[in-house]
């Protein structure tokens with residue numbers, strides 16, 4: 600198989616470049632690829648790459664894709680690194696799902712940059728030539744959504760929680776600059792956000808029905824889960840963290856109540872947003888409850904004692920430090936959110 604790649608360079612820093620995949624134009628032979636390439640206009644590619652120009656295009660053998668692991672028949676998962684985003688992982692720090700039906704494929708989350716989305720696309724093409732009909736985004740956080748443009752470019756429908764577009768627009772600028780700085784200009788080059796349509800209740804991939812549920816504010820304001828009816832596999836997005844400490848960007852009490860409801864969806868296995876990649880329902884939910892309940896208890900006690908927030912956030916949740924990775928990166932922020940929320944109870 601051959602693919603078309605374009606060397607794209609930043610207008611503001613022409614020495615900063617990245618080889619970008621032009622998806623959807625793969626061919627079996629080099630000759631066919633060259634023929635397709637002759638019909639692709641550079642300005643069409645440029646138009647899709649923010650703040651960059653195309654220096655060169657060429658055909659080459661298809662590059663290697665992300666690792667995918669089949670965790671149930673037709674369900675493949677890529678395990679994101681349990682790391683903060685940086686130039687070496689390119690934002691590949693969240694789990695990604697690929698669900699193959701009889702007539703089309705759905706992708707659940709897309710990684711944190713265009714580069715990760717391209718390698719995901721390559722991995723899916725190795726797996727199956729069926730059309731990728733849907734991208735389902737589990738919430739607005741950049742490590743889950745910034746690879747989506749690759750699939751939008753090839754005609755996939757991008758769907759998410761009804762509050763997704765508004766919440767994403769509010770944060771788009773800080774996500775793009777903040778996340779871009781962590782990954783670095785060249786690794787982040789070509790990344791562009793994609794807005795979503797409201798997810799329908801179900802999606803049919805041909806003999807395979809996916810059920811989408813949009814949740815009230817919990818991990819974030821835009822959490823959505825995907826249940827594959829055929830295998831009773833639940834993609835929980837960041838409603839479930841494993842190994843990676845949970846990050847609270849919504850409501851602590853809301854999240855605890857949603858966890859109870861997740862237990863009633865009839866799932867046999869859960870794919871968390873980070874870690875796993877497959878957990879029993881109990882193994883997924885028990886550590887989550889323990890962490891969030893500890894935050895709540897500690898915050899309520901600090902409030903009762905009249906502690907100031909600055910002092911309280913240094914110990915709220917502290918007894919959970921040894922149970923999670925990246926604890927120091929997130930716990931203080933979680934404690935602050937918990938304290939502020941429970942202050943108004």
Ligand SMILES: [Zn+2]
Nearest residue numbers: 738740819837
């Ligand atoms: Zn998240």
